[in-house]
Amino acid sequence: MSVVTRFAPSPTGFLHIGGARTALFNYLFAKHHGGRFLLRIEDTDRKRSTDEAIQAILHGLSWLALDWDGDETYQSHNADRHREVAEQLLAEGKAYRCYCTPEELAEMREKARESGGSTRIYDGRWRDRDPAEAPAGVDPVIRIKMPLDGETTIADLVQGEVTRTNDTLDDFIILRSDGSPTYMLAVVVDDQDMGVTHAIRGDDHLNNAFRQHHLFAACGWETPVFAHIPLIHGADGAKLSKRHGALGVEAYEEMGFLPEAVCNYLLRLGWSHGDDEIISRDQAIEWFDLANVGRSPARFDMDKLSNLNAHYLKDAAPLRLAAIILADAEAAGTTVSPAAEERLVAGMPGLVSRAKNTHELYDLSKFYLSDTPITMNNKARDALDGDGAHEVLSALAERLGEATSWNEDALDGIAREFAESRDMKLGKVAQPLRAALTGSNVSPSIFEVMAVLGRDETLARLENARN
RNA sequence: GUCCCCAUCGUCUAGAGGCCUAGGACACCACCCUUUCAAGGUGGAGACACGGGUUCGAACCCCGUUGGGGACGCCA
Numbered sequence: 001m002s003v004v005t006r007f008a009p010s011p012t013g014f015l016h017i018g019g020a021r022t023a024l025f026n027y028l029f030a031k032h033h034g035g036r037f038l039l040r041i042e043d044t045d046r047k048r049s050t051d052e053a054i055q056a057i058l059h060g061l062s063w064l065a066l067d068w069d070g071d072e073t074y075q076s077h078n079a080d081r082h083r084e085v086a087e088q089l090l091a092e093g094k095a096y097r098c099y100c101t102p103e104e105l106a107e108m109r110e111k112a113r114e115s116g117g118s119t120r121i122y123d124g125r126w127r128d129r130d131p132a133e134a135p136a137g138v139d140p141v142i143r144i145k146m147p148l149d150g151e152t153t154i155a156d157l158v159q160g161e162v163t164r165t166n167d168t169l170d171d172f173i174i175l176r177s178d179g180s181p182t183y184m185l186a187v188v189v190d191d192q193d194m195g196v197t198h199a200i201r202g203d204d205h206l207n208n209a210f211r212q213h214h215l216f217a218a219c220g221w222e223t224p225v226f227a228h229i230p231l232i233h234g235a236d237g238a239k240l241s242k243r244h245g246a247l248g249v250e251a252y253e254e255m256g257f258l259p260e261a262v263c264n265y266l267l268r269l270g271w272s273h274g275d276d277e278i279i280s281r282d283q284a285i286e287w288f289d290l291a292n293v294g295r296s297p298a299r300f301d302m303d304k305l306s307n308l309n310a311h312y313l314k315d316a317a318p319l320r321l322a323a324i325i326l327a328d329a330e331a332a333g334t335t336v337s338p339a340a341e342e343r344l345v346a347g348m349p350g351l352v353s354r355a356k357n358t359h360e361l362y363d364l365s366k367f368y369l370s371d372t373p374i375t376m377n378n379k380a381r382d383a384l385d386g387d388g389a390h391e392v393l394s395a396l397a398e399r400l401g402e403a404t405s406w407n408e409d410a411l412d413g414i415a416r417e418f419a420e421s422r423d424m425k426l427g428k429v430a431q432p433l434r435a436a437l438t439g440s441n442v443s444p445s446i447f448e449v450m451a452v453l454g455r456d457e458t459l460a461r462l463e464n465a466r467n
Numbered sequence: 468g469u470c471c472c473c474a475u476c477g478u479c480u481a482g483a484g485g486c487c488u489a490g491g492a493c494a495c496c497a498c499c500c501u502u503u504c505a506a507g508g509u510g511g512a513g514a515c516a517c518g519g520g521u522u523c524g525a526a527c528c529c530c531g532u533u534g535g536g537g538a539c540g541c542c543a
Binding site (some may be wrong): 008009010012023037040044045048102109113114116118119120141159162163164165169170172175176178180183202204205206207208210228230231233237238239241270272274275276278294296297298299300302303304305306310314352364412421425426428430431433434440441442443444445446447 | 468469470471472473474478479480481490491492493494501502503504505506535536537538539540541542543
């Protein structure tokens with residue numbers, strides 16, 4: 001049997017980080033087994049679904065490189081099919097029309113809570129009632145008949161065997177009074193029609209699994225294998241909710257994170273492979289296994305994500321990073337000369353170990369991006385105004401002008417020789433030099449900077465700093 | 468309230484009865500490296516929620532307590 005998984009978000013908000021992890025696990029599980037990973041947009045609630053949210057989900061998944069197989073399906077397009085199944089169930093006596101009003105339901109809810117708080121709300125009053133007694137002018141809903149006694153056990157790939165007595169399950173609605181299918185019905189029918197073999201989702205759906213299992217059975221279909229993964233919690237331990245700072249994946253993109261860092265982080269949240277921390281996509285596909293998914297919720301830790309991001313930044317190709325930085329520069333309205341662009345790429349190795357995200361990288365790279373009259377920060381100005389800095393720089397510039405080769409090692413040698421000849425500490429030479437060349441007191445190795453800048457630009461900045 | 472799930476350093480986790488005086492990672496501290504800042508290297512502090520069993524032996528198995536989470540919609 002070939003494995004088919006699906007990610008089924010409802011487009012009522014953005015693709016949040018928990019959803020991204022659910023998608024990741026579905027993707028990995030399918031790929032690990034050589035199966036297919038499908039995407040289904042659960043837009044049965046037409047009022048709350050937005051096109052904007054759909055685009056955000058599609059974009060988020062693409063950014064994370066969680067490519068789904070085939071076209072995405074839209075649940076709302078299958079409403080006729082859902083209705084047909086409901087009617088079929090009705091014809092077979094496995095479902096029935098219920099004429100209860102919202103007020104009656106509210107009463108039942110109240111009653112259930114008062115008399116011990118049972119989970120079973122609806123009392124099944126229309127289950128065996130003669131339809132002839134139906135009140136006029138009330139559009140009925142269709143409810144599925146759930147077993148009255150006994151118990152149901154779900155063999156969950158993550159949670160293990162979970163058993164629940166059937167008297168806690170009430171006859172739930174599968175078709176609304178306006179004829180539209182509910183989520184419960186739509187999920188079951190679509191999973192069946194799409195050939196889904198494994199439903200991997202957040203464990204907030206664990207309770208639904210019992211209901212859906214009986215719906216599958218009523219339809220005469222085999223229930224897919226369930227895997228309910230724990231939710232991601234915020235730093236405070238509570239469910240990561242929208243109002244609680246849960247961000248869409250696009251927010252992480254905007255914060256300067258790399259998609260592979262986000263995926264790696266999400267993968268290790270609740271799943272592990274021995275002591276491995278840095279895991280590539282290929283390794284993840286090879287190693288991923290639902291059996292190693294933990295059963296307890298994990299808290300989201302921005303520091304660890306940042307650390308992983310710093311790691312992947314160091315691994316990333318300079319050209320790719322340069323493109324991201326140039327986009328930042330463009331957004332800031334900065335024009336970058338071709339020469340500066342070259343410097344940026346050449347200087348990337350020295351920049352990248354100093355940044356945790358692409359915005360920091362952008363900030364760090366500004367002295368490469370601009371041409372000669374560069375902006376100076378206060379500390380750089382102080383260094384330049386310091387005792388004899390101008391004189392040191394001018395003497396060094398002269399010495400540099402005579403350099404026969406222009407590379408990091410040679411430059412390093414020249415500077416050391418120069419400092420020694422004047423009985424100065426290297427730092428006394430390097431700091432003013434750094435200030436003049438980068439406009440800052442902090443930068444990559446100043447010799448690397450000179451090598452990247454080239455002789456002309458270096459000398460020009462030195463000249464400029466003395467004026 | 469009812470049902471379901473969970474419980475190892477601050478956080479993510481390894482651990483599937485003896486390999487555990489509990490390992491790794493992030494964060495934290497110190498030192499080293501060093502022209503600055505990072506990165507890197509070395510070291511340090513830091514956990515089996517509690518109480519009962521079972522067993523020659525329990526972080527691992529069972530029960531209970533406590534704590535946390537999730538679900539109880541004509542939302543998904």
